[in-house]
Amino acid sequence: MATIAGLLTSPPALAAIVALIVGVATVYATGALRRHVFEADVGLAALCAMKWQDFATLVGSFLGERGLQRSTSERKLGDGGFDLLLERGTSSYLVICKNAGGQQVTPQNVTDLQRTMQHEDAEGALIIACGRADVATLDLARSRGIEVIAGHALWRQIRHLLPYDIRDEAEASARRMRSRRLWIAVGAALLAGALAWAAASGLGSTPDAAVDRPQPAAPRPVAPAVPPAPTAATPVPHAAPSATGTAPGLPDPTLSEAQLETRRATSAMEVRSIPGVDDASWPTKSTLVVSMPASTGAVPDTLLADVCRVLLQYEEQRYTRLQLEVASGVEDQPPTVRWRQCR
Template sequence: MLGMPPLILAIATSLAALAGSFWWFGVHRRRKAETLAGIQALAGMKWRECAGLVLQALAEKGYREAPSSGQPGDGGTEFVLLKDGQRCLVGYKHGTAYRLGEANVRDFANAVQLQGAASGILVTLGSAEGFARDLARRYEVELIDGPSLWPQVEPFAPAAMVEAVREKAASETRRGKQWGMTGSLALGLLVYLAAWVAEPAPPATAAAAVTGVPASSAAPAPEPAAATAGPASPADEASRQVAEARRVLEQVESLSDEERANRRATAAARVAVLEEAKSAVWSTQSTLVVNMARPDSMDRGLVNDACAILVEYEELRFSRLQLEPPPGSQSPVRWRQCK
């Protein structure tokens, strides 16, 4: 089958399926799980607290709240923001039950005109219908729904909330990875059996069939030479990689709380001795606060160097870096996500 020995084909199939399942559950599904858990966490907050996170996220984009701009409404609120001297009306609808439709967009567009604003941003934890998005583009209104809102407000959310969201998402993806590993190995076994059945008969048997000489009467095959030491075959190397990946996952799952704490402390200590870092300490289970040696340490490769250390520890792979500028610096605090 495909001109490859059954064992090598089976191992290659298992490795490809394992890589695909790890990406699906470890990256794609984890991001979706974190977003869904984040939306639910925001919905559990008071609307004023959640609106405050929205304003912080918009402030990162250059928007500033105009004095006395809050206007509580039906389940939400409106704010007038300023950016480059232009007024922007922001409408916030709290709760995941909201489904923004064309009527919501038209009403908000009218409110933008009444406020004398040049633009508008309509935000909800719920969702926006497709026709509403088309209409919003015509009125130059930006729609931000729950899935696109959580990534923007996550850096400003309470650390305890972010930690709870990530723990919930991690527990779901761990189960997915385990199923993916089992399925990959089962698929490799099926491919091996199918390739073995489809493999052509050995040359000696085929020759006996052509000449009419029974295979049992053919000259006995010489005894195989003693195995000699040499480089590992591709099949052995692929088997070793599969076994190593499984061993690492099982080892991480079996770590005790004390062992996890020691690994976290070791990772933080390694980041702290980087040239562009002054210190590094965990503020939460998934947030590492790094005090930068210079205001431009991020441009000098600090994030890449720190993340390169953290990804060596499977349980710390998705940690968040909180980058603190040196005392007296005018640079703001930054957050970066390791992948």
């Protein structure tokens, strides 16, 4: 007990303990160690940005590795309530492809696909989706003989079929996100440690400590010191230019078009998650359309600030034109359009 009490009254020891506790708590609270989760989120954003036809082709290649081959029968994608008709021997399998991030797999999707299986006399069926599926939906699908591969599970199984630059960008983005969260944890730990040190130092310096001390003799008067003569100010050297000779903050010219498209898809996904935003998409490389529900007032400044915070993560999106579309709330009446720019 005496040792513990000594640690709690020692400013350095108390600061170290508080910093350690706060640092560990912040790491777990921000999920800084879950790099695979960050990578999956960025990779799924890239899958969402693909054209549906390309996504369906990718799914066909993925299932081909599992021994399922495309049927030789003539049919169009999406006919009959399913997208792909695959075969293994004499058995047929139906596949539904969903590559929109907001398309969650629901129990209704499972029920509809089961009816189609019975109508087509199929052996089994699969739902491949970028969105997520809850536990109840997965259990229902398993009981109906339907396999659901959605969300992070899809990324883990299909990532090796994607181009290298998309996988590399997902891994690099995951490292950056983990690094930012770790630095946040370090900053929080240092701040908490400094506050604990200051608090412990203030409690330790009480007036009672000086009660029994002998009073010092009155000091003899001393002539005021003559201030030294002023000297020439030493010039402050200018900051040296960067080693590469380029100004910091410029867009990286080595980024490929696929990497830029992945970053735009990531921004659109983050904007969709902002409260008050219905949808976000890139009709062009320099214009982001943000759709919002009907409102009688102006676009909230906080919403615009949240959208800009997302875009300013990437230098090439700094001068993006924002096309803000507010629904009119009246059927057949077009939305109100406002234009903004973050910088």
